[in-house]
Amino acid sequence: MHDILDLDRRGIPGGFVATEEFVEAAAAQATSLGFDPRKVFVGHPIQDRTDIEMQQIAEDAFESVLALICKP
Amino acid sequence: MTITLRDPTSELSPQTREPLERPDDLEGLTVALLDISKPRGDVFLDRIEDLLAQRGAKTRRYKKPTFTRVAPVELTQQIATECDVVVEALAD
């Protein structure tokens, strides 16, 4: 999230992708940074996913990911 | 202790620091795909990269040295110079 804030300050809009485990941590971090970036949450866990499963997760999330970087 | 400041503006805009406006579309723009270097994130970004390419968008891939620290300033400078928008993935 700090990276997204840094890039936002440099004029680069965007956002980050995290798993659902990060929902609360992201909210807390946003409060302490005073900055709530655009974000997409995907299902947890991902460490044990096969390549095919990871690709499916990416496809399912794609429209949301697109919304991080351009207006719908 | 929380610092409180008084708003010097006309207060016509919301109080929170809003993220930058996104472009209307990706026509002619370059998308930075920033891998935070956690396992499986690269596979996720590979697929996102393909899907973006299918939509005709230009992309560039970047990788943080480690997910445990913020990106080095040289990397963010590079992204800011070479790209127009950014997706950072995948934190778990």
Place this chain on the structure above:
Amino acid sequence: MTEYIIVIKEDCPTCRLIEPVLGLLIANRTVEVTCQDNPSWPDGITVTDDRALARSWALGIEIVPTLIRLEEGEEVERTEGWSRADWERITGMSLTADIPDFRPGCGSCTVEPGMGEKLAVQFGQAQLHARCLELGDDEDDIEACFDRGWSDGLPVVPPTDLRVLRMLSGTRRAPDEIVGQVPPDYATCTVEKVAINAVMAGCRPEYLPVVIAAVEAALVDEFCMHGLLATTYFSGPMVVVNGPLARAIGMNARGNALGQGNRANATIGRALQLVIRNIGGGKPGGVDRAALGNPGKYTYCFAEDETHSCWESLAVEKGYPSDASTVTLFAADGLQGIIDQKSRTPESLCRSFAAALRVVGHPKMVMAADAFLVVSPEHERVFREAGWSKSRVKEELHELLQIPGEELIAGADGIEEGLPEKLKDQTLPKFREGGLNIVRAGGSAGLFSAIIAGWGASGATGSSPVTHEIKLR
């Protein structure tokens, strides 16, 4: 029920003097003794610990000792300092003690310098109306101001309640008094909002009346602030300060007057720019479409040098008495230097000035931009020794700047820019009527003067300089 409150501090000779009286009162009346600096004093007396000053603040104590009489818990009268007659009258007691009949008190801790605002913030009496922004724990206060777009590119002073309250002590005007509507958003600007931006600019409280006057002048219709902001031209608002207040607040009218280093010069001009940016919403990349701009858009403010000058000041020329303090707003570019180290006669020096003034905007541009001619003391001496008044100088320049149309038309001199062919046979003045202003400023070493050119749209089609008196109340 408490009948009397006595507020004291140990660090007050009068309070120490009346110790025996306190004893007498406590023995015969229901008294609350409140001590501002030592809860263990006086010996043997139960004292309310008011080192935090909450009680003294709430009671509005200015002097210690203060004796307050209550009825049904409400104050009905009080006396400050020690006067046996007053204390006996208020308490209805004979206060025999081997002490003088009268001693003045000391200042209460609540009125020590800076304490008023600190306590107002602490006890929630700040009475500020602007929205509060609570920063995140990990936010740096200076970065937070940058992040929210409040800065002109340089760090601003974070506007905390304490700083804003202290700034407001610089004016007797009410914080919620409306100063005007600031373009381009035409948002309402109050004295408080000006104060917040003055804090950010780095002003001292005594500069605030000047900043408010500058904002008021900038909002006058003839100044055309909206157009000036939105133009692709170079100009931004410049502030010239006249009158006794300029000296009182330590403004610079002498060496490097148009440069850096003087806090009043630097921050007053900056505060005006921040008001336009933050309240008006006018920012580069937004409504501000300047192609190049100029460094004066960070800050452009100086005082005219009115000491030992033979010329009337800008304010007097504009019709104000010489003891009035004023601001004059001008839509200004940067600076064009004029070097003339040889002219000993006013005629020759005016020719130098005219040659330099000719190129304001473009050598072929006439009746478009106004200009300020800033004459240094060394150059003014040439005119003073020849007995030339300011209006004499202006007349001479006006004559010298009558330009034949054939030099001005498009194509003349191989330059495609220029006026229409039909003006070929006319003679045109460089400046519109009243378009050239002259002030004196600068250090005593240097045969240099300067031109500050104006926006290409002046007068009715654009901006005219506006002079406004500085109100202290």
